[in-house]
Amino acid sequence: MAVRHFLTLNDLSPEELDQLMQRAIELKALHKARQPEPQFPNYVLGMVFEKASTRTRISFEAGMAHFGGHAMFLSPRDTQLGRGEPVEDSARVISSMCDIVMIRTFEHSIIERFAANSSVPVINALTDDFHPCQLLADIQTFIEHRGSIKGKQVAWIGDGNNMCQSYINAACQFDFTLKIACPEGHEPRADLLEQAGDRVEVLRDPAAAAKGSDLLVTDVWASMGQEDEKAERRRALAGYQINRALLDCANPDALYMHCLPAKRGEEISADLMDDPKSVIWDEAENRLHAQKALIEFLLTH
Numbered sequence: 050m051a052v053r054h055f056l057t058l059n060d061l062s063p064e065e066l067d068q069l070m071q072r073a074i075e076l077k078a079l080h081k082a083r084q085p086e087p088q089f090p091n092y093v094l095g096m097v098f099e100k101a102s103t104r105t106r107i108s109f110e111a112g113m114a115h116f117g118g119h120a121m122f123l124s125p126r127d128t129q130l131g132r133g134e135p136v137e138d139s140a141r142v143i144s145s146m147c148d149i150v151m152i153r154t155f156e157h158s159i160i161e162r163f164a165a166n167s168s169v170p171v172i173n174a175l176t177d178d179f180h181p182c183q184l185l186a187d188i189q190t191f192i193e194h195r196g197s198i199k200g201k202q203v204a205w206i207g208d209g210n211n212m213c214q215s216y217i218n219a220a221c222q223f224d225f226t227l228k229i230a231c232p233e234g235h236e237p238r239a240d241l242l243e244q245a246g247d248r249v250e251v252l253r254d255p256a257a258a259a260k261g262s263d264l265l266v267t268d269v270w271a272s273m274g275q276e277d278e279k280a281e282r283r284r285a286l287a288g289y290q291i292n293r294a295l296l297d298c299a300n301p302d303a304l305y306m307h308c309l310p311a312k313r314g315e316e317i318s319a320d321l322m323d324d325p326k327s328v329i330w331d332e333a334e335n336r337l338h339a340q341k342a343l344i345e346f347l348l349t350h
């Protein structure tokens with residue numbers, strides 16, 4: 050049987066993704082009630098982090114502990130990956146000793162090369178192009194608060210980055226409409242927009258994107274690896290903040306999400322972090338539950 054990977058949301062079918070969301074909600078309930086959880090004793094998750102992380106590391110590590118397994122943090126600073134050992138060689142070795150691997154890295158092609166040489170499932174824990182694990186948590190959060198996201202309208206406000214590009218995949222896989230408001234030069238990849246067709250539209254005006262939307266989402270203007278572009282990005286994206294006025298353009302029961310970490314006063318006004326319409330803290334916690342469902346799925350398929 051071919052090994053299943055999770056490099057983008059497209060690696061699971063829409064039906065599998067729907068089931069995964071239901072399972073995430075079930076696992077969350079089990080965990081909260083301190084009921085017995087699925088066990089994968091002695092299973093080892095290798096965690097390769099080439100970029101910083103709070104939520105991703107903690108959620109994967111805690112999830113493996115709940116499953117009775119183990120998670121191993123591997124940083125390029127103290128593995129041979131950082132000294133130039135080829136990705137292909139590393140994949141063969143790491144996957145010969147771990148049961149599942151997650152990777153946070155730069156170019157998306159790195160994780161594709163790793164997966165092509167891995168004998169165990171590989172999970173994308175963020176690349177420059179995609180952040181599919183975050184989308185699992187976001188969709189779970191929407192379902193918990195508002196029910197199915199099918200047929201709804203989502204507005205992405207800001208940079209056309211890895212999160213935005215995973216939202217494009219999500220629009221296709223979970224069947225919703227996506228309005229992206231971004232300035233010229235900060236659009237998501239043209240091939241992704243083309244694949245998505247009419248369900249995804251790029252606009253320049255944030256208010257036009259927010260109008261009729263059931264969910265507003267944003268992310269930092271300078272992602273990890275773009276630290277040198279901060280000033281230019283601050284100028285280009287200045288009109289793309291989610292604030293009270295923009296939230297008022299959306300549907301009355303619209304929710305607001307941000308994958309975090311957030312830069313208050315830039316992509317989000319400080320007052321919105323704890324607004325009743327903000328579900329960002331549930332969204333962060335759901336990284337744990339959604340990824341537990343994902344690990345269980347990959348270890349059993």
Ligand code: CP
Nearest residue numbers: 102103104105308309
């Ligand atoms: N949202 C997210 O991936 O957070 P971390 O960078 O803290 O893992």
Ligand code: NVA
Nearest residue numbers: 210268272273308309
């Ligand atoms: N777009 C951000 C997401 C962080 C979770 C980044 O890549 O840095």
